[in-house]
Structure formats: C-alpha cells, structure tokens
Amino acid sequence: MTLATRLKLTAILCALLTLAVGEALFRAHNYQQKIYQQLNHSMQIQLSIDSLRSQLWLYEEYADKLSLTELNARQASLAFELSQNMQWNTKQQQVLDNLNRLNTNVRVLFNTQQISKNGETPAKRTSTSVRLLKVKYSMNIERMTEDMYRLHQLTISQAKQTQQSLLISISLVVLLLSAIATLWSSITLIRFKRGMKALNDGMRKLAAGDLESRIAYTMKDEFSEMSDNFNHMKSSLQNITVKKDQLTQEVARQTAKLTAQQAKLTYLAEHDELTSIYNRRAFIKQIDIAIARGIRRDDKAALLFIDLDRFKIINDTLGHQMGDEVLITIAQRLTSHLRSSDFVGRLGGDEFVVWLDYIDDVHDIIAKVNQIIMLIEQPIIANGETLSVGASIGISQFPLHGNSSGSLVTAADTAMYLAKQNTHNHYCLFQNIN
Numbered sequence: 001m002t003l004a005t006r007l008k009l010t011a012i013l014c015a016l017l018t019l020a021v022g023e024a025l026f027r028a029h030n031y032q033q034k035i036y037q038q039l040n041h042s043m044q045i046q047l048s049i050d051s052l053r054s055q056l057w058l059y060e061e062y063a064d065k066l067s068l069t070e071l072n073a074r075q076a077s078l079a080f081e082l083s084q085n086m087q088w089n090t091k092q093q094q095v096l097d098n099l100n101r102l103n104t105n106v107r108v109l110f111n112t113q114q115i116s117k118n119g120e121t122p123a124k125r126t127s128t129s130v131r132l133l134k135v136k137y138s139m140n141i142e143r144m145t146e147d148m149y150r151l152h153q154l155t156i157s158q159a160k161q162t163q164q165s166l167l168i169s170i171s172l173v174v175l176l177l178s179a180i181a182t183l184w185s186s187i188t189l190i191r192f193k194r195g196m197k198a199l200n201d202g203m204r205k206l207a208a209g210d211l212e213s214r215i216a217y218t219m220k221d222e223f224s225e226m227s228d229n230f231n232h233m234k235s236s237l238q239n240i241t242v243k244k245d246q247l248t249q250e251v252a253r254q255t256a257k258l259t260a261q262q263a264k265l266t267y268l269a270e271h272d273e274l275t276s277i278y279n280r281r282a283f284i285k286q287i288d289i290a291i292a293r294g295i296r297r298d299d300k301a302a303l304l305f306i307d308l309d310r311f312k313i314i315n316d317t318l319g320h321q322m323g324d325e326v327l328i329t330i331a332q333r334l335t336s337h338l339r340s341s342d343f344v345g346r347l348g349g350d351e352f353v354v355w356l357d358y359i360d361d362v363h364d365i366i367a368k369v370n371q372i373i374m375l376i377e378q379p380i381i382a383n384g385e386t387l388s389v390g391a392s393i394g395i396s397q398f399p400l401h402g403n404s405s406g407s408l409v410t411a412a413d414t415a416m417y418l419a420k421q422n423t424h425n426h427y428c429l430f431q432n433i434n
Contacts, residue, residue, distance in 0.1 A: 010184055017177040024170035031166065034087055035159045041086050042155060045099070046148050048078040052106070053141045060137070075107050089158060095151045102140045102147070109136055195223025202230055211238040272346045274324055275331035283345030283353055287405040290357055294398060300360040301398040304369065305412035306334075307420060308350035308376070309390035318385065325382035326389060333375045353409070362397075362429070369393050369427045392420040393427040401430045 052074045059067040082100050195217065202215040211234055217227040270282035278286060287303070294301055308330065315323035327350065334344045334354060341357040354372070359365055373391055380387040394416025396402065401411040411430040419428035 013181040020173045278345035302356040302365045303396045303408045303412045304354040305394040305416040306352040311350040396430045
C-alpha cells in the first residue's frame with residue numbers, strides 16, 4: 001500500500017473520529033435538552049397539582065359558584081399539562097396515565113358534590129358526607145404527589161442511565177478510533193522513516209563516489225518507486241562514468257600515440273635516416289644553439305668537417321649496401337667516443353661534422369682529431385668483407401673563425417679540402433690556410 005493511500009486512510013480515520021465525537025456531543029446535547037424539558041414540564045405539572053389542591057381547599061371552604069368555576073379551570077389546566085407529549089418512556093407514561101385517572105376522579109368528586117342524587121344543594125348536605133368528600137380529595141391529591149415524585153425519580157434515573165450509556169459508548173468509540181488512528185499513523189511513520197533512511201544512505205554513498213551499490217527497498221510504496229529511479233540514475237551515472245573513463249583512456253592512448261608519432265616525426269625530421277645522427281638542418285640548428293650559449297658564457301668550441309677517404313671505391317665496387325654499412329659504422333664510432341656536450345651530424349654522402357664544445361686549447365683539439373682518425377681507420381667487417389677507410393678533417397674554431405654556423409662550416413669545409421690535398425697530414429686547421 002502506498003504512503004498516499006495510507007495518509008488518505010489516516011485522514012478518513014481522523015474524520016470518522018471527529019464525526020463520532022461530534023455525533024456523540026450532538027446526541028448528548030439533544031438528550032440534555034430532552035431531560036431539561038421533561039424536568040421543566042414535571043415542575044409545571046407539580047405546580048398545577050399544587051394549584052388544584054389550593055383551589056380544592058378554597059372550594060371546600062366557601063362552596064360558591066366562583067370557586068367551583070376556578071376549580072374546573074385548574075383541573076382542565078392540569079389535564080392539558082398531562083396530555084403534552086414530552087417523549088416520555090413507558091414507565092413515565094404509566095405514571096402520567098395514573099395522574100390523568102386521578103385528575104378525572106377529582107373532577108368526578110367535585111361534580112358529584114355540586115349536585116347530589118336527590119337534587120340537594122351543597123348547603124343541605126350532611127357534615128358526614130362533606131368530610132367523606134374531603135378525605136377522597138386529599139387521598140387523590142396525595143396520590144398525585146406520590147406519582148409526581150415517582151415521575152421525578154424515573155426522569156432522573158433515566159437521565160443517569162442514558163448519560164452513563166452515552167459516556168461509555170462515546171469513550172469506547174473514541175478510544176477505538178484513536179487506537180486505530182494512532183497505530184495506523186505509527187506504522188505509516190515507521191515506513192516513512194525507513195524509506196527516508198534508505199534514500200539518505202543511498203545519497204551518502206553516491207556523494208562518497210560509490211556507483212556500485214543499490215538501494216534495497218522491498219516495500220511497495222512511493223519510496224519503492226523513488227528507490228528504483230535512484231538505482232536507475234546510479235546505473236546511468238555508472239555507465240556514463242565507464243564511458244567517460246574509456247573515452248579518457250582512449251584520448252590518452254591516442255594522445256600518447258600522437259605524441260609518439262610526433263616525436264618519431266620530429267626525430268625523423270632531425271636525424272639522418274641511415275645513420276640516425278643529426279641531419280644537416282638539425283646539426284646547423286644545434287650549432288646555432290651552442291653558439292648562442294657560448295656567446296653568453298664566453299665559451300670556446302671547435303667544428304670538425306670530416307670527409308671519408310676511399311669510400312667511393314667501396315661504394316662503386318661492392319655496392320651501396322656495403323657503403324651504407326660503412327657509413328653506419330662510422331656514425332656509431334663517432335657517437336660513442338664523443339662527450340655528452342658534443343654532437344655529430346651527417347651533411348650528406350660521406351661527409352660528417354662534429355661539434356666539440358667547451359674546448360679552447362689547439363693541442364686538445366688536435367688530440368681529439370687524431371683519436372677520431374684512428375677510430376675511422378679501424379677495419380670494418382661487413383657481410384664477411386674487411387673494409388678500411390680513411391678521413392680528411394678540416395677544423396674551424398669558435399669564435400676565432402666566426403660566430404655563426406655558416407661561417408664556421410664554410411671555414412671547416414675549406415680546411416678539409418686542403419687536408420685532402422695534403423698526403424702527409426689528414427687534418428688541417430683553418431688558420432693554416434695562408
């Protein structure tokens with residue numbers, strides 16, 4: 001049963017309770033008015049009886065026509081009061097009937113007293129007959145008084161019993177409806193608290209980042225529907241989060257792939273495809289960076305322009321593949337025997353360039369050049385063939401022979417051609433060109 005239905009039933013129970021109390025109060029009011037009217041009418045009857053008794057006493061005293069007329073009027077008034085319908089019960093009605101009978105007896109008595117059987121007037125009656133009539137009047141009036149006392153007692157007793165019955169019935173009805181309304185409201189409140197607790201627990205878990213758990217609410221009411229909607233929302237959020245995570249992972253994967261590709265493209269753009277050392281453009285760029293750093297720090301450096309000897313013969317006689325193996329080997333030897341601050345590049349064909357950073361003394365430069373020549377002249381074994389090449393090296397110094405990459409490369413290239421023409425020495429300093 002839904003909470004809305006339960007609340008409607010609770011409202012109906014409260015309405016029934018209100019109606020029951022209202023009905024009970026209305027009935028109590030009506031009965032109170034009834035009792036009040038009966039008691040008031042009883043008092044009117046009692047007054048009429050007392051008035052009749054007084055008039056009878058006057059009539060017995062004077063026995064004139066005026067007193068007789070007034071006696072008839074009061075007897076008629078009593079008869080009228082006794083004939084009124086005041087919703088008497090059976091016992092009360094019996095008392096009233098008896099009062100009517102007694103009233104009728106009184107009328108008969110004073111009518112017979114007025115005219116005797118032989119036509120005597122009241123003055124001619126004997127004292128014995130008069131006393132007898134007075135006794136009869138008194139007996140009837142006393143009996144009327146006793147009956148009125150009974151009527152009062154019956155009315156009061158009935159009022160007491162009816163009020164007790166009304167009080168008991170009202171108490172039972174109010175107690176029963178109150179107990180039902182209280183029990184029903186308590187059950188509704190318990191279910192409401194249970195539903196709110198389930199929702200609050202689910203919200204706290206959701207706020208803590210828990211998308212796995214679900215609200216377990218078995219009762220069929222509004223909270224069950226809300227729990228189902230909340231679980232559906234968490235499921236949707238979970239799916240969205242999973243998709244978002246997958247999308248984030250995919251974006252990260254694609255970004256890493258693009259970064260790797262970019263790095264690869266950058267590497268391919270800056271390195272020689274065959275030897276994996278700097279190509280001409282990247283080498284010139286690195287020289288420019290080193291020159292700018294050297295100018296700021298007042299450092300000195302040297303540029304070596306290397307041209308391989310006997311390489312063309314190997315390339316033409318043994319093929320380009322053998323020539324490529326020679327170039328790869330020379331590049332690896334140069335790279336492995338340079339400092340971390342130095343770098344090497346290939347300008348094209350069999351021409352290599354080396355930048356020696358942080359070097360000032362000419363003797364240190366010559367020593368490094370001789371080391372490089374010895375590395376290059378070491379035998380190269382490729383595809384079962386032992387090959388041997390030499391090198392002609394031109395040397396330019398920074399900033400002695402220029403403060404730009406172009407001037408330094410040109411100076412070293414010029415010195416290399418002079419070294420190639422000199423059969424006794426494999427290197428040449430640019431300052432020795434004169």
